Amino acid sequence: MTTETSGREQGLAERAYLNLRTAILEHELAPGTRLSVPNVAERLGVSRSPAREAIARITYEGLAHFEPNKGAVVADLNAESLVEIYEVREALEGLACRLASQRMNRDDVAGLRELLSQHTAAAEAGEVELHYELDMRFHARIRELAGNTRLTTQLELLQQQIRLAMYTTHRSPGGMPLALTEHRRIIDALESGDPVLAEAAGRSHIARLLRDLSSADRAG
Amino acid sequence: MTTETSGREQGLAERAYLNLRTAILEHELAPGTRLSVPNVAERLGVSRSPAREAIARITYEGLAHFEPNKGAVVADLNAESLVEIYEVREALEGLACRLASQRMNRDDVAGLRELLSQHTAAAEAGEVELHYELDMRFHARIRELAGNTRLTTQLELLQQQIRLAMYTTHRSPGGMPLALTEHRRIIDALESGDPVLAEAAGRSHIARLLRDLSSADRAG
DNA sequence: ATGGGGTAGATTACATGTAACTTAAGTGGA
DNA sequence: TCCACTTAAGTTACATGTAATCTACCCCAT
Numbered sequence: 001m002t003t004e005t006s007g008r009e010q011g012l013a014e015r016a017y018l019n020l021r022t023a024i025l026e027h028e029l030a031p032g033t034r035l036s037v038p039n040v041a042e043r044l045g046v047s048r049s050p051a052r053e054a055i056a057r058i059t060y061e062g063l064a065h066f067e068p069n070k071g072a073v074v075a076d077l078n079a080e081s082l083v084e085i086y087e088v089r090e091a092l093e094g095l096a097c098r099l100a101s102q103r104m105n106r107d108d109v110a111g112l113r114e115l116l117s118q119h120t121a122a123a124e125a126g127e128v129e130l131h132y133e134l135d136m137r138f139h140a141r142i143r144e145l146a147g148n149t150r151l152t153t154q155l156e157l158l159q160q161q162i163r164l165a166m167y168t169t170h171r172s173p174g175g176m177p178l179a180l181t182e183h184r185r186i187i188d189a190l191e192s193g194d195p196v197l198a199e200a201a202g203r204s205h206i207a208r209l210l211r212d213l214s215s216a217d218r219a220g
Numbered sequence: 221m222t223t224e225t226s227g228r229e230q231g232l233a234e235r236a237y238l239n240l241r242t243a244i245l246e247h248e249l250a251p252g253t254r255l256s257v258p259n260v261a262e263r264l265g266v267s268r269s270p271a272r273e274a275i276a277r278i279t280y281e282g283l284a285h286f287e288p289n290k291g292a293v294v295a296d297l298n299a300e301s302l303v304e305i306y307e308v309r310e311a312l313e314g315l316a317c318r319l320a321s322q323r324m325n326r327d328d329v330a331g332l333r334e335l336l337s338q339h340t341a342a343a344e345a346g347e348v349e350l351h352y353e354l355d356m357r358f359h360a361r362i363r364e365l366a367g368n369t370r371l372t373t374q375l376e377l378l379q380q381q382i383r384l385a386m387y388t389t390h391r392s393p394g395g396m397p398l399a400l401t402e403h404r405r406i407i408d409a410l411e412s413g414d415p416v417l418a419e420a421a422g423r424s425h426i427a428r429l430l431r432d433l434s435s436a437d438r439a440g
Numbered sequence: 441a442t443g444g445g446g447t448a449g450a451t452t453a454c455a456t457g458t459a460a461c462t463t464a465a466g467t468g469g470a
Numbered sequence: 471t472c473c474a475c476t477t478a479a480g481t482t483a484c485a486t487g488t489a490a491t492c493t494a495c496c497c498c499a500t
Contacts, residue, residue, distance in 0.1 A: 011288060011483065036451060047485045052452095053276070060280045062370075068231060069452060069491060084368045087315060095311040148304045150282075154374065231453065256481060267455045272482095289461060289482060 013050035020044065020054045024063050024074055025160065027167050031076035035064055062161050077165035079213075085165075086210040089158045090203050092151060093139070097186060097202030098195040099146035108145055109191045115141060116183055123176045131176055138183055142190075142202070175212060182208065233270035240264065240274045244283050244294055245380065247387050251296035255284055282381050297385035299433075305385075306430040309378045310423050312371060313359070317406060317422030318415040319366035328365055329411045335361065336403055343396045351396055358403055362410075362422070395432060402428065 020040060023029045035058070041051035055072050058064045064072040077085070100108075119134040136159065143152045182205040189201035240260060243249045255278070261271035275292050278284045284292040297305070320328075335358055342350040356379070363372045402425040409421035 013483075014288075038451070049484050049486085053483095056273070056276065057280075060277075068234075071452065084370045087319065087368055088312070088370050088374065091311040091315040092308070095307060099307065148307055150304045151308050154308065233453075258481075269454050269456085273453095291482070 011050070012046050013053040016040075016044045016046050016050045016054035017057050020058055021061075021063065021160075024058065025163055025167075029074050031074045031164070033074045035072040035074060037071070061157055063164055075161070075164065077161065082162070082165055082213060083210065085158055085161055086206060086213065089155070089162075090206040090210065092155050092158070093142075093206045094199040094203035095148075096139075096143045096146040096151060096155065097190060098199040099148055099151070100142050101190045101193055101195050101198035103147055104145045104190060109187065112138070112141060112187050112190070116180070116187060119183065120180055123180055128176075135179060135183075142186070175209075178208070179205075231270070232266050233273040236260075236264045236266050236270045236274035237277050240278055241281075241283065241380075244278065245383055245387075249294050251294050251384070253294045255292040255294060257291070281377055283384055295381070295384060297381060302382070302385055302433060303430065305378055305381055306426060306433065309375070309382075310426040310430065312375050312378070313362075313426045314419040314423035316359075316363045316366040316368075316371060316375065317410060318419040319368055319371070320362050321410045321413055321415050321418035323367055324365045324410060329407065332358070332361060332407050332410070336400070336407060339403065340400055343400055348396075355399060355403075362406070395429075398428070399425075 020029075020035075023043075029035070035055050037048050037052050037055065040055060041048045044051060044054070055064065059066045059072050062075060064074050066072045115134065115138055119131065119138065122130040122134055139155070139159070143155050146152070182201075186198070186201045186205060189198040192198070240249075240255075243263075249255070255275050257268050257272050257275065260275060261268045264271060264274070275284065279286045279292050282295060284294050286292045335354065339351065339354040339358065342354055359375070359379070363375050366372070402421075406418070406421045406425060409418040412418070
């Protein structure tokens with residue numbers, strides 16, 4: 001029997017990392033905030049060792065920048081960085097769709113359609129939060145179906161960075177219906193089993209998001 | 221004036237990381253070797269703190285695997301992992317070529333052609349080591365020209381992992397002439413300025429490497 | 441007012457102490 | 471002989487001490 005005081009099982013560093021990441025993704029620690037080791041340690045109620053480790057991990061994941069003898073600062077991703085991120089994401093989501101199209105079966109397709117119908121309902125009900133949730137679930141499911149662990153990891157890291165960058169920006173409800181039709185196109189392409197078509201569908205979805213981003217940037 | 225005892229300027233952790241990485245890439249620490257903190261610390265002549273940090277970084281970069289309460293082990297990449305890596309690399313090298321085709325100028329093209337001619341000379345002289353060196357330089361130059369820092373970072377990490385995995389395997393001199401014609405095709409595509417063509421050229425080069433890998437795997 | 445230089449406080453980077461855990465070898469009993 | 475248990479060595483994970491470095495503020499001379 002595992003004797004534990006409360007519901008924790010992983011190490012302190014791991015929990016510190018998770019807490020720190022959450023704090024950053026929710027802008028509790030806004031971009032530009034300095035992540036000093038003693039500060040983070042106190043905030044998370046751990047000693048400096050796991051705090052330092054958590055900060056290092058956050059940095060490796062691109063949620064903070066680091067300068068030797070200076071420390072880490074929560075990443076403040078500018079438009080140029082977002083373009084870079086989306087360029088990479090376009091290529092990788094395309095790959096995910098290509099691989100998924102070759103590996104998934106009828107049930108997998110049905111599962112995606114079910115997700116899409118929930119998503120449609122949420123969009124029609126104007127539930128923006130749920131919309132984002134289901135949008136992410138859709139993409140998460142596809143990369144899972146692609147069955148390439150490295151690809152999955154990279155896409156998740158990009159997703160995190162985007163989430164951080166978009167914290168205030170990303171609520172442009174105008175894109176919701178478009179996303180839905182694009183998702184439908186992706187499912188259709190996946191179902192066809194044609195990897196080229198699937199890749200194109202996945203890529204054009206992300207490419208469109210990047211274009212919207214650029215135009216919003218010009219407008220703002 | 222910077223008062224330094226010898227030619228080092230970065231921190232101990234950085235140097236420890238570089239030394240450890242070199243040791244791993246040269247199979248001085250072969251795949252499967254356990255990287256215990258005290259052991260690595262002694263080997264590199266530093267205390268446990270920078271050693272631990274170096275091991276963590278190696279792990280994040282995919283050159284070692286990690287299990288909580290167990291420690292890190294030098295990555296032993298099997299055929300399946302290599303396929304994953306090459307799948308991602310194909311997509312990203314394609315992107316690199318696409319971006320480079322849109323951003324590079326005549327001088328850049330000339331520079332690549334110069335590299336290729338050196339490469340051709342090395343191949344004809346049968347200088348295998350130089351061949352690999354120049355092959356890497358070629359790809360490095362293209363990602364540099366692509367001008368996307370995240371893309372560059374990812375490709376470099378993949379390159380490292382491939383180098384580790386291929387330490388013994390990768391000397392298949394039969395591929396040398398093929399690589400040269402493919403590189404020429406890539407340069408031609410880049411020069412044309414057509415991003416679709418450039419991407420296709422870059423991708424098919426990597427896709428071919430993956431196919432060779434699979435067939436060598438079957439044969440071996 | 442302004443710029444230079446010193447100084448105090450905070451922080452990083454590294455070193456080291458130590459409890460808990462993992463592993464495997466040894467020991468004794470069935 | 472074989473298995474359960476103990477135990478010892480090695481290691482991880484975390485805590486903490488400390489010198490060197492950085493930062494920002496203040497003071498003073500111009």
